[in-house]
Amino acid sequence: MKKEKLVLKKIFPTLASAISTLLGNKEILFPYMVICFIQLFSLEFLNIVHRAPLNSFFAPVIRKLYGEIYLHYPLNFTLLPQLFQYVQIVFYVLVSTFLVAVAIKAVVELESGNEKGLDFGSLVKKTLSSYVSLVLAALVVLAVILLSFKLFDKVYARAVLISATGGIKFAIKAVIIYGKPFFYLLLNAIATVLFAYVVPIIVVDKKKIFAAIWENFKLLFKSPWFTFCIVAIPYLFLVPGLLLKYINFLGNDYPEVKFWLLVIDVLVMVAIDAVVYTSLTIFYIMKKGESK
Amino acid sequence: MKKALLIFLVILLLPVLVIGVINRNDDYSAERSLWKLNKQYHEIAKDPKAAPPASFDGLIAKYGKFVKRYNASKVVPIARIYIGRVYAVRGDYKAARKVFEEVIGENANNMIMISMAYKHIIQTFAAEEDFVNVVKIYEEIKKNYPLTEIGIRAPLDIARMYAVRKEELRKTAAINSALTYYKELLKKDMEPIAKMMIMRFESECYFALGMWKEGVDTLRDILIGFPETEYLTVARARWLISTINAMSAGRLKNYDRPVEIYSEFVQKYPEHPYRQVFEQVIAKIKEAKAKSSEAAQSK
Known part of the structure; x- marks a missing residue:
């Protein structure tokens, strides 16, 4: 317990160290920039699929799956977040987690003083051998997130049935119903915490998925609050964007705002991932050094 | 890194610029511009008396520019209708009707535009x-x-217009006239969907005149006569079931009539995809009838 208290005092210094590491070493930043670029490109692509020449292929698909109205202004912006979410899920499993691992590899190379091995190409080559484990890790996290969302949806469905118009029951109903997007964010953060060290362990120790998950839980149980704070504090930066989406900020006058809020979301999320995974990697490397 | 960042920016911005230039006068651009103009219309329409007179002329001029710029777009007739609406909101009904009549004349094959224009003329x-x-x-x-x-x-x-104006005699006469008209119209050859619509309005006439049995029988004819899911869509089936149930139970006080109708449908079309739905409805009606008889007996 005392050890955890000592470690808790290191939260902000660890986060600060991660930020300065990122800003001072573009080799670590670069994979995150690639993630950002690919996500923004796919978002931009989805934003223009209903226009020539892309609409000749995509318009019939959208028409069939969602209806004609979503090919027209301004309802195309209503469909955009949903389509982008599907793309993000595929991207997260197949690309994003791998690129985060490449960034973690850069941190590892930097810590071990190997400055020659920091170019993007060689980092990718070195990390490629762990690709399957990384994809499996991403699938596990995704499965836990989706399961937790389904469980919450059951709670939500129950809350909707509460007929109270005052008192504690009404308060619970209101918190659950109005807090839905924030609960989703919290569940996302908790799933990230539960498997926080899997990717660093796969990259640093070159372990396979199940061994990495086991090691992850061992380390997590030693420093649960530290890990939670390292993840949750940066995640708080998503709350303003979530609030703006929730109140449909300027959405009635400027439907394009939905697109720009997604752009901001991408930038903030990539920044969060960069800080969180760099912090966790630094902490993991430090813990490994202490245990030797 | 700076080079990579530049490349990323170029790749991100280039498609937007290219698509924007290629499609600067496409339907999507027209929809976007029209939506913004329509917002201005709705602002003025909220309180036309508070809007300065120049704002009406300004908005009409903007719509005019829009029509000129996007003259090949599908949304131009909608913009013309909005020009008419601006005139109407200003109180210049003659000018408004002139615009709506022009829209009708220029869109002879577009029933949606014709309907909209007529609605505004009325x-x-x-x-x-x-x-x-x-x-x-x-x-x-x-x-x-x-x-x-x-x-x-x-x-x-x-x-309906006479009903809103509380002119009961004229309303009843209009409904009777509508009923006669629909019966005559049904003797002609036409598309099944038009026939269904006429029968639906025929049933509405019967209900409006308090002829509940005839109305329910007409709904029965629609259900049995148009079983194909192309015509008997889920929404239409739901509407038919709820109306038959409501009118039979509420007006005819006859729980058996819906059961007869749905049983006839199930017997005639045993392979129909909605068969299970009708069987469930029959079961629910029988259950409701049993409960209400028990309640009546216990009293």
Whole structure:
């Protein structure tokens, strides 16, 4: 317990160290920039699929799956977040987690003083051998997130049935119903915490998925609050964007705002991932050094 | 890194610029511009008396520029209708009707635009309390577009107008006239969907006249006569079931009639995809009937 208290005092210094590491070493930043670029490109692509020449292929698909109205202004912006979410899920499993691992590899190379091995190409080559484990890790996290969302949806469905118009029951109903997007964010953060060290362990120790998950839980149980704070504090930066989406900020006058809020979301999320995974990697490397 | 960042920016910006240039006058650009103009219209329409006179002229001029710029776009007729609406909101009903009539003339094959234009013409006459001309327009629609939706509903719309004005005698006369008209119309050859619509309005006439049995029988004819899912869509089936149930139970006080109708449907079309639904409805009605008899007996 005392050890955890000592470690808790290191939260902000660890986060600060991660930020300065990122800003001072573009080799670590670069994979995150690639993630950002690919996500923004796919978002931009989805934003223009209903226009020539892309609409000749995509318009019939959208028409069939969602209806004609979503090919027209301004309802195309209503469909955009949903389509982008599907793309993000595929991207997260197949690309994003791998690129985060490449960034973690850069941190590892930097810590071990190997400055020659920091170019993007060689980092990718070195990390490629762990690709399957990384994809499996991403699938596990995704499965836990989706399961937790389904469980919450059951709670939500129950809350909707509460007929109270005052008192504690009404308060619970209101918190659950109005807090839905924030609960989703919290569940996302908790799933990230539960498997926080899997990717660093796969990259640093070159372990396979199940061994990495086991090691992850061992380390997590030693420093649960530290890990939670390292993840949750940066995640708080998503709350303003979530609030703006929730109140449909300027959405009635400027439907394009939905697109720009997604752009901001991408930038903030990539920044969060960069800080969180760099912090966790630094902490993991430090813990490994202490245990030797 | 700077080079990579530059490349990323170029790749991100280039498609937007190219697509924007290629499509600067496409339908999407037109929809976007029109949406923003329509927002300005709705601001003025909230309180037309508070809007300065110049704002109406300014908005009409903007719509005019829009029509000129996007003259090939599908949304231009909607912009023309909005020009008419601006005139109407300003109180210049004659000018508004002129624009709506032009839209009708220029969009002979576009029933959606024609319906919209006629609807607004009727609204301008109603705003002037000129109900003689309202009826004239409905008669014109009936004559020129007899088998379209606006044409088919025109007789009932006349009756509804009298109902809103609380002119009961004229309303009843209009409903009777509509009923006769629909019966005559049904003798003609037409698309099944038009026939269904006419029968639906026929049933509405019966219900409006308190002829509940005839109304329910007409709904039965629709259900049995148009079983194909192309015509008997989920929404239409739901509407038919709820109306048959409501009218039979509420007006006829007859729980057995819906059961007879649905049983007939199930017997006639045993392979129908909605068979299970009808069987469930039959079961629920029988259960409800049993419960209400128990309640009546215990009293």
